[in-house]
Amino acid sequence: MAGLTEKEKMLSGQLYYSNDPVLKRDRDHAISKTRAYHNLPPEATKARLEILENLLGSCEPDVEIVPPFHCDYGYNLHIGHHFYANTNCVFLDCAEIRIGNHVFLGPNVHIYTANHPLDPELRKQGLENAFSVIIEDDVWIGGGTIINAGITIGRGTTIGSGSVVTRNVPSHVLAAGNPCRIIRHLAIPPRNTPVS
Incomplete structure (x- = not known):
């Protein structure tokens, strides 16, 4: 049986070589698609959606x-309904980034699935690995926030601007800071509350 490709290693959380030609080709494709997206006028909503549908793993209209x-x-970025990301957001989607419904990102939010070994000898070899990030429904992430690899942010949570999220954040809290910590628990709305 043949060994795993570098892409298969990347997607399974194992150490892999990011300079692999297949992965480089995939990254170049993403650069090309995002460049085309950036060059469209604001009113070209249909063309923008077509690019996103061809670029992303999944997204809603x-x-x-x-x-x-x-x-x-x-292709490792999956986005639910009513998603909004303000300008200059970065998605390092070496592993899956799963974003739920009604999620809002302020400007300059960075989500990193990429991880590098603590051992400098492994880093010199060009090895890295990646761990998924999950953002559940109804989350608001303030501008300038960094979310590190392997993090889950629970439903209904708000992350304050400029936070560095290094640990999982539970549902229905306000959390902020570097490192990000819980400031207070938020009221959980009744299930029959309509969402506009």
């Missing part, structure tokens, strides 16, 4: 990403 934005691959 009501997705709105204000250009410019960056993603490493695109």
Whole structure:
């Protein structure tokens, strides 16, 4: 049986060589698609959606990403309904980034799935690995926030601007800071509350 490709290693969280030609080709494709997206006029909503549908792993028709934005691959980024990302957001999607419904990102939010070994000898070899990020429904992430690899942010949570999220954040809290910590718990709305 043949060994795993570098792409298969990347997607399974194992150490892999990011300079692999297939992965480089995939990253170049993402750069080309995002460049085309950035060059469209604001009123070209249909053309923008077509690019996102061809670039991303999955997204809904009501997705709105204000250009410019960056993603490493695109195909590992999955976005739910009523998603909004303000300008200059970065998605390092070496592993899956799963974003739920009604999620809002302020400007300059960075989501990193990429991880590098602590051992400098492994780093010198060009090895890295990646761990998924999950953002559940109804989350608001303030501008300038960094979300590190392997993080889950629970439903209904707000992350304050400029936070560095290094640990999982539970549902229905306000959290902020570097490192990000819980400021207070938020009221959980009744399930029959209509969402506009």
